[in-house]
Amino acid sequence: MAFTSMRDAQDSYRYLKLYKIDNNQFDFADLIIDSANNNPEQIEAIILTELEKRGLIIKR
Numbered sequence: 001m002a003f004t005s006m007r008d009a010q011d012s013y014r015y016l017k018l019y020k021i022d023n024n025q026f027d028f029a030d031l032i033i034d035s036a037n038n039n040p041e042q043i044e045a046i047i048l049t050e051l052e053k054r055g056l057i058i059k060r
Contacts, residue, residue, distance in 0.1 A: 008023075031050050
């Protein structure tokens with residue numbers, strides 16, 4: 001776990017330095033889902049509900 005955290009921190013630093021991208025900013029996203037608190041079926045339901053609300057799909 002420590003290695004992964006260190007690597008993530010290094011990646012974040014590199015992306016910010018090279019590309020001016022902050023990996024910790026999600027304000028550009030249309031929908032943010034915390035996958036740590038939802039199982040795949042719940043994530044699917046969240047996505048489908050949002051798509052229906054936006055009129056991008058029609059509920060069957």
